[in-house]
Amino acid sequence: MGKKLLPLLLAFPLLLSACGGSSEPENSASPSSVPTSAVETAEPSPTPYDGPLNPLTGLPIGEEWVNRRPVAIMLNNLKQALPQLGQSQADIIYEIPAEGGITRMVGVYQSLDGVGTIGSIRSARPYYLEVALGHDAIFLHAGGSEDAYSKIKSWGVTALDAVRGPYLGSTENSNLMWRDPVRKQNYSLEHTVVTTGQTIIERLPTYNIRLDHEDGYHYEMNFAQDGTPADGVDASQITVPVSTYKTGQFVYNEETGKYGVEEYGSAYIDGNTNEQVEVTNVVILKTACRNTGDYLGHITVDLSSGGSGFFACGGKITELTWSKQAPSGQFYYEDTDGKPITFGVGTTYVCIVPTDCDVSFS
Numbered sequence: 001m002g003k004k005l006l007p008l009l010l011a012f013p014l015l016l017s018a019c020g021g022s023s024e025p026e027n028s029a030s031p032s033s034v035p036t037s038a039v040e041t042a043e044p045s046p047t048p049y050d051g052p053l054n055p056l057t058g059l060p061i062g063e064e065w066v067n068r069r070p071v072a073i074m075l076n077n078l079k080q081a082l083p084q085l086g087q088s089q090a091d092i093i094y095e096i097p098a099e100g101g102i103t104r105m106v107g108v109y110q111s112l113d114g115v116g117t118i119g120s121i122r123s124a125r126p127y128y129l130e131v132a133l134g135h136d137a138i139f140l141h142a143g144g145s146e147d148a149y150s151k152i153k154s155w156g157v158t159a160l161d162a163v164r165g166p167y168l169g170s171t172e173n174s175n176l177m178w179r180d181p182v183r184k185q186n187y188s189l190e191h192t193v194v195t196t197g198q199t200i201i202e203r204l205p206t207y208n209i210r211l212d213h214e215d216g217y218h219y220e221m222n223f224a225q226d227g228t229p230a231d232g233v234d235a236s237q238i239t240v241p242v243s244t245y246k247t248g249q250f251v252y253n254e255e256t257g258k259y260g261v262e263e264y265g266s267a268y269i270d271g272n273t274n275e276q277v278e279v280t281n282v283v284i285l286k287t288a289c290r291n292t293g294d295y296l297g298h299i300t301v302d303l304s305s306g307g308s309g310f311f312a313c314g315g316k317i318t319e320l321t322w323s324k325q326a327p328s329g330q331f332y333y334e335d336t337d338g339k340p341i342t343f344g345v346g347t348t349y350v351c352i353v354p355t356d357c358d359v360s361f362s
Contacts, residue, residue, distance in 0.1 A: 056091035056110045056135075058223030058345040065111040067212050069158075071200055072137035075105040076122040077246075079264055081191040083271035086118035089197075093279070094131050096352045097289055099297035101243030106131045115197025116272045121162060121177060122190070124148040126327075127301040127352075129157050133328035136213055138204065142168075142177065142193040145298055155327050158209050162193050176203045220330055220340070227281060227344025229335070232316025235361040240284060240351050248351060250282050252315040259312065261349060280346025282312040283333065285322050289354040301352060303327075310359060311335075313344040317361050 054061040056070065070091070075084050077095070087093060090107030098104050106128050109115060123143035129151055132139040143163035144152070152159045162168040162177040169175025176199060179192040204211060238250040238259070248268075250259040258278040261268035267276040286309050288302040304326030311320045311333065320341055323332045331350075333341040353359070 053223075054091060054110050055219045055221065056108065057347055058221070058343070061111055062113065065113070067217075068110070069211060069213055070108050070110045070135050070137045071112065071204075072106050072108045072132035072135060072139050073118055073195070074122050074124055074128060074139075074141040075107055075118075076120040076191055077103050077105055077263075078191070081120055081187065082264075083269045083274075084119070085194060085271045086116055086197070088270035088273065088275070088277045089115045090347070092348045092350060093277075094128075094350045094352065095242075095248070096127060096131070096301055097242055097246075097299065097354070098125060099299055101245035103242055103246050104128070108132075108135055108137060109197070112197035112201050117180070117194050117196050119180065119194030120183065120187075120191045121193040121195065123163070124152075124159070125298070125301075126151045127303055129155060129159070130303045130324075130327045132159075133157060134324060134330045135219065136217060136328075138209065138211075140167075140177065140195065140200075142190075145296075147298070151327070160207070168193070173199055176200070220332060222340050222342045223345050224342050225345055226314060227342055228314025228316050229311060229318035231336070232312070232314075232318040233361075234315065235312050235317035236315055238282060238284075238310075238312055238317065238359070238361045240353060240359055241357060242351070242353050250279075250312065250349070253278065254315065257314065257344075258346065259349070279349040280313060280344040281348040282317075283309065283320070283348060283350040284312075284357075284359055285309040285331075285350065285352045286355045286357060287352060303352075304329075307355070309333075310361075311341050312361075 049060060052061055052063045052066045075087055087105065087107050091110050092108045094106040095103050104122055121140060121142045124141040125145055125148050129148060133155060139157055139159045141159060141161055160167045160176060167176040169178040172178055172181065177193050177195045180194045183192040236252045240248040242248060249262040251262060252259050256278060258280050259282050261277045270277055287307050290300050292298045292300055303324050306323035309320050309322055310317050319336055321334050335341055
C-alpha cells in the first residue's frame with residue numbers, strides 16, 4: 001500500500017463518526033495492519049540441465065561436439081620449454097615418461113571452442129599413440145621415433161605431423177601448426193611449434209580424415225557432482241616422483257574443490273593465462289617402463305597388461321586397478337570392489353609411472 005494513502009485510511013473512521021456514521025467493529029482488522037512480511041514470494045526452482053554432456057568431463061558441451069573425435073596433442077614438458085600453453089583447457093592430461101627421465105603430456109580436447117594457443121608440440125612415441133587411439137582421437141605431433149612412425153602406419157593412427165607431414169606453416173596461422181615467432185626469440189627451435197583451437201576447428205574439415213566417431217562408439221567414464229571416493233583416505237597433498245628429473249605434486253584446494261598441479265618445485269602454469277593448472281580428478285597408473293637399449297635411450301611403456309594405481313578426488317585417495325587392450329582400447333578403471341570408478345565432474349590428470357614409483361600422500 002502506498003505511503004500517501006495510509007494517513008487517509010487511518011483518518012477515515014473518525015470522519016464517519018463525526019458525520020453520525022458507525023465505526024468499524026473493534027475486532028475488524030484493517031488492511032494496513034497486515035504485515036507485508038507475512039506475504040512470502042516463492043522462488044522458482046532452478047531447471048535441471050538436461051542438455052548434452054562432454055563424455056570426458058561430464059560438463060555441459062555444445063551438441064555439435066558430443067560425437068566428434070577429440071584431438072590429442074603431444075606437449076613438451078622439459079624445464080627449458082616451459083611454460084606449456086593451453087594445457088589447462090584439456091579435458092584429460094596424460095603424463096608419461098620418455099627417455100632420460102623426462103616426461104611429456106598428451107592433452108585430449110573434446111571441444112576446441114575457446115581454446116587459445118596450444119604448445120609447444122613435440123614428437124611422438126608408440127605409447128602416446130596408444131593414448132590417442134584409446135580415445136579414437138585425431139593426433140597432432142611434431143616428429144617421432146622411428147618406432148612411432150612405424151606404428152602410425154600399422155595401427156592406422158590419424159596422425160597430423162609437423163615434421164614429416166604437410167602441416168607446418170612458415171608464419172602464424174599459415175597452416176595447422178607453425179613456429180611461434182615470440183618463442184623463436186627465446187627458445188631452441190624444437191620448443192616452438194604451436195597451434196590454436198580455432199585453427200584446428202577451421203582446418204580439420206579441409207583434410208581427408210574422419211571427424212566423428214563411428215556409430216555405436218561410447219567412451220566409458222562415469223561422473224557425479226561429488227566424486228570423492230567413499231573409502232578414500234586423506235590426500236591433501238600427493239607426491240609422484242616419476243624420475244630423478246621429474247617429481248609432480250597435487251595439492252588440494254578446499255575452496256575450489258580441485259587439485260593444483262605442481263612440478264619442478266613450483267606451480268604448473270598455463271602460459272596463456274599465467275595461472276596454475278587445477279584438475280578435479282587425479283589418476284596414477286603404475287606399469288612397466290623399460291629401456292629399449294637403443295643409443296637414444298628410448299623406453300617402452302606397457303599399456304596393455306593393466307595394473308594397480310590410485311584415484312584421488314575431493315581431497316581423498318583410494319586404490320584402483322586399470323586395464324587397456326592394446327593398442328586402441330580405452331582405459332578402464334575399477335575400485336577395490338571391482339566397480340567402475342566414478343569421477344567428479346571436471347577435468348582429469350592421469351600420471352603413468354614406473355611400477356617402483358614411490359607415490360606418497362598425506
